[in-house]
Amino acid sequence: MAKREIERQIASCSQDIKRVIVVHGYQNGDAIRTMVQSRNGIRSKRIKRKIMTINRGITIFELY
16 A cells, blocks of 8 residues: 555656655654665655665655
8 A cells, every 4th residue: 555655646746856765764663664775675766866864764766
């Protein structure tokens, strides 16, 4: 469910949006963080690269 919603949000972003910040947390379970940060977790033709920040609870997607 979360995967589908994140992918839907990325797909619906206007072309002016160049970054999407996903706040997934990291303390009470790792399922969403693991899914977001895995190689095949979030799929979209708009994603240029994935940035894992120093804050383990946030992942940034740079978009085309």
